[in-house]
Amino acid sequence: MASHFVVLGFLIAITCSLALASDPSPLQDFCVADPSGPVLVNGFACKDSKLVTANDFSFSGLHMAGNTSNPVGSRVTPVNVAQIPGLNTLGISMVRIDFAPWGINPPHTHPRATEVLTVVEGTLEVGFITSNPENNLITKVLQKGDVFVFPKGLVHFQRNTGYGNTVAIAALSSQNPGVITVANAVFGSKPAIANDLLAKSFQTDTKTIDWIQSKF
Numbered sequence: 133m134a135s136h137f138v139v140l141g142f143l144i145a146i147t148c149s150l151a152l153a154s155d156p157s158p159l160q161d162f163c164v165a166d167p168s169g170p171v172l173v174n175g176f177a178c179k180d181s182k183l184v185t186a187n188d189f190s191f192s193g194l195h196m197a198g199n200t201s202n203p204v205g206s207r208v209t210p211v212n213v214a215q216i217p218g219l220n221t222l223g224i225s226m227v228r229i230d231f232a233p234w235g236i237n238p239p240h241t242h243p244r245a246t247e248v249l250t251v252v253e254g255t256l257e258v259g260f261i262t263s264n265p266e267n268n269l270i271t272k273v274l275q276k277g278d279v280f281v282f283p284k285g286l287v288h289f290q291r292n293t294g295y296g297n298t299v300a301i302a303a304l305s306s307q308n309p310g311v312i313t314v315a316n317a318v319f320g321s322k323p324a325i326a327n328d329l330l331a332k333s334f335q336t337d338t339k340t341i342d343w344i345q346s347k348f
């Protein structure tokens with residue numbers, strides 16, 4: 133009998149951990165974000181449903197190329213709860229990513245979302261790294277129409293390996309996936325992480341760390 137309770141407890145624990153592993157489930161048709169709402173919750177307070185319109189569920193302009201004239205040669209155009217308030221509590225969002233020839237989307241992670249990406253124009257090298265201790269690189273070159281998954285939380289990157297522009301569209305399993313760009317977080321934090329700490333972490337000297345930090 134006692135073992136039944138152990139099994140039951142285990143199943144409840146598994147169920148609860150799965151339920152908590154994504155954005156909160158909606159308990160009504162929608163909860164259109166009211167960013168000016170005075171109540172602080174995990175997400176945004178709901179706008180009065182009688183005042184909701186189609187525009188709360190809509191965004192225009194994703195056909196427009198992002199400006200890739202920057203040091204990495206790529207541009208992410210986000211379409212999440214900040215652009216579409218109707219995404220609040222729904223656990224989904226999307227992005228358009230433009231790449232100049234040989235442009236990259238540097239190694240980064242989304243703390244709250246799995247990402248599924250498709251190439252709509254051009255060629256794209258993609259990859260993610262599995263967690264410690266293996267740190268295996270899973271990588272592939274995608275062509276137009278190919279789809280690739282970046283599992284939640286894992287560090288990943290993209291690079292246009294062609295001679296024309298590349299365009300990708302991706303869906304993410306959060307209304308607000310978040311982005312942590314590894315280089316910017318580690319070398320560009322405010323205030324900076326101590327250079328001797330980073331020198332030991334990267335098995336190098338403080339001069340090299342100072343030089344990299346100066347780039348961020």
Ligand SMILES: *[C@@H]1O[C@H](CO)[C@@H](O)[C@H](O)[C@H]1NC(C)=O
Pocket residue numbers: 199200201202
């Ligand atoms: C793209 O960004 C660059 C650098 O910020 C800027 O000089 C240029 O005017 C922008 N181009 C367009 C079309 O907005």
